[in-house]
Amino acid sequence: MLEELRKIIESLDCTYADARYQIRDSITISVAKGELEEVNSSQTSGAGIRVLKNGSWGFASVNSPDIEKMMEAAKSAERIAVLTSKVRKSKCEGLADADLAKGVYKTPVRGRLEDISTEEKMKVVVEAEKRMRSIADRIISARCSYNEIIDHKYFASSDGAWFELYDSKPEFRTAAVCMSGSEAVVGMEAIGVSGGWKDLFAKKDSLQTAELAARKAIKLLDASHIKGGRETVILDPGLVGLISHEAVGHTVEADFVRSGSVAKDLLGKKVASELVTLVDSGMSEHVPGAAGTLLIDDEGVITRRTELIKDGIMIGYLHDRETAKFFGAKPTGNARAFGYSDEPIIRMRNTYIEPGDWKLDDLIKDTKHGYLLTGALNGEADANAEFMFAIQAAQEIKDGELGKLFRGVTISGSAFEVLSTVDAISKEFQWDMGSGYCGKGQLAKVDGGGGYLRCKTLLGGS
Numbered sequence: 001m002l003e004e005l006r007k008i009i010e011s012l013d014c015t016y017a018d019a020r021y022q023i024r025d026s027i028t029i030s031v032a033k034g035e036l037e038e039v040n041s042s043q044t045s046g047a048g049i050r051v052l053k054n055g056s057w058g059f060a061s062v063n064s065p066d067i068e069k070m071m072e073a074a075k076s077a078e079r080i081a082v083l084t085s086k087v088r089k090s091k092c093e094g095l096a097d098a099d100l101a102k103g104v105y106k107t108p109v110r111g112r113l114e115d116i117s118t119e120e121k122m123k124v125v126v127e128a129e130k131r132m133r134s135i136a137d138r139i140i141s142a143r144c145s146y147n148e149i150i151d152h153k154y155f156a157s158s159d160g161a162w163f164e165l166y167d168s169k170p171e172f173r174t175a176a177v178c179m180s181g182s183e184a185v186v187g188m189e190a191i192g193v194s195g196g197w198k199d200l201f202a203k204k205d206s207l208q209t210a211e212l213a214a215r216k217a218i219k220l221l222d223a224s225h226i227k228g229g230r231e232t233v234i235l236d237p238g239l240v241g242l243i244s245h246e247a248v249g250h251t252v253e254a255d256f257v258r259s260g261s262v263a264k265d266l267l268g269k270k271v272a273s274e275l276v277t278l279v280d281s282g283m284s285e286h287v288p289g290a291a292g293t294l295l296i297d298d299e300g301v302i303t304r305r306t307e308l309i310k311d312g313i314m315i316g317y318l319h320d321r322e323t324a325k326f327f328g329a330k331p332t333g334n335a336r337a338f339g340y341s342d343e344p345i346i347r348m349r350n351t352y353i354e355p356g357d358w359k360l361d362d363l364i365k366d367t368k369h370g371y372l373l374t375g376a377l378n379g380e381a382d383a384n385a386e387f388m389f390a391i392q393a394a395q396e397i398k399d400g401e402l403g404k405l406f407r408g409v410t411i412s413g414s415a416f417e418v419l420s421t422v423d424a425i426s427k428e429f430q431w432d433m434g435s436g437y438c439g440k441g442q443l444a445k446v447d448g449g450g451g452y453l454r455c456k457t458l459l460g461g462s
Helices: 002-010 067-086 120-136 204-222 235-254 252-257 320-327 360-365 415-420
Strands: 015-034 035-055 056-062 102-106 138-156 162-180 183-192 229-234 276-283 306-310 350-353 368-379 386-398 401-407 409-414 437-439 443-445 447-450 453-461
Touching: 002 015, 002 138, 002 162, 015 120, 035 067, 035 120, 035 138, 056 067, 067 306, 067 360, 067 447, 120 138, 120 204, 162 204, 162 276, 183 204, 183 306, 183 386, 204 386, 204 401, 235 252, 235 276, 235 306, 235 350, 235 368, 235 415, 252 320, 306 447, 320 415, 350 443, 368 409, 415 453
Parallel strands: 102 162, 229 368, 350 447
Antiparallel strands: 015 035, 015 138, 035 056, 138 162, 162 183, 229 453, 276 306, 276 350, 368 386, 386 401, 386 409, 409 453, 437 443
């Protein structure tokens, strides 16, 4: 396939072109209330061709490996570039030089997903859902799901980059539901990694995951609602990752910076406590398996660790090759396309805050009054770094001891203001966002994490 992609590129009259062929195998299995809801196995494949001509981009895709059809798509992309160049106000000024891939790359895998039958995967999901419902009569329903994506990509570009990439990303989710009057109380546990079957269940197996979700729901059933207010809190690694990704990471994606995000005027300025170093990396730093692991991006750029905030100072943005040229920076390997029919755009990978030197137990003991917040749920953030997130549980800390449990809690504020109040970070680093996706016009598999982090933020109750 690489030779075919090279022939397509050579047939074009343009400033730059790249061609990507992708084969994706997917499986989705879900069980709820003891019933099998879905078992779906599918394969998609096709080519996406991108052309830069007259300072404008053209993109076209085709779901066929036939070289003649791919040639037609490439010519279509070239025509689109010419047409859009006539109306595009902001022309592409060129592409920055980059460390370009030339070779075969494979995500490390323990236990190939292909070697586990669909029947065995289905059995794991069925048994996990059943286990949740068996924990207690107070659990009225449960849901469990398994998803996997196995990608095989070929890529070639007009400036000599080429690669063949093998990647696999499995996910496992559990949720148990109890009722407190008219209010549903949900306990959730989820895992998502880059790797194989053994990587997915390296820390806890499927039944242990299910039991944790069920017991969390039961504990939350008797929890109170919080009054709220500005409080000292200890965020778990999932919440640290969520703030790093949603409330900070999107503001420093260079396409958003060019559009006027709050980070546009913050480069070189103090935006957080000197304890905070915030990073986005294509590798799984500190501990293996991060779901956003990306060895090569979809421009053929070798991915690297990118420090965005260093000791509290904003020092960089996330780039593709076009924005790197515009800002006079080095490409960071953040150009990503979810499927063959998607055009590469700037996306995060594994976004986290570097761990500190505290132990969590000592951090709790050192807190006179506050709350330990655990279990990131849904929420939102905007281009000004303002955020509001829901969390599963808040446990009060009094004189260094954990006490009363609360549910229905939200946290909100400005990410940079919150990060400016950080006075301690634990050494217990975890990835804890790998079961979800980031949406920005198209999906992307990402991860986020850090150590436990103590700061001040606004708590709300629901």
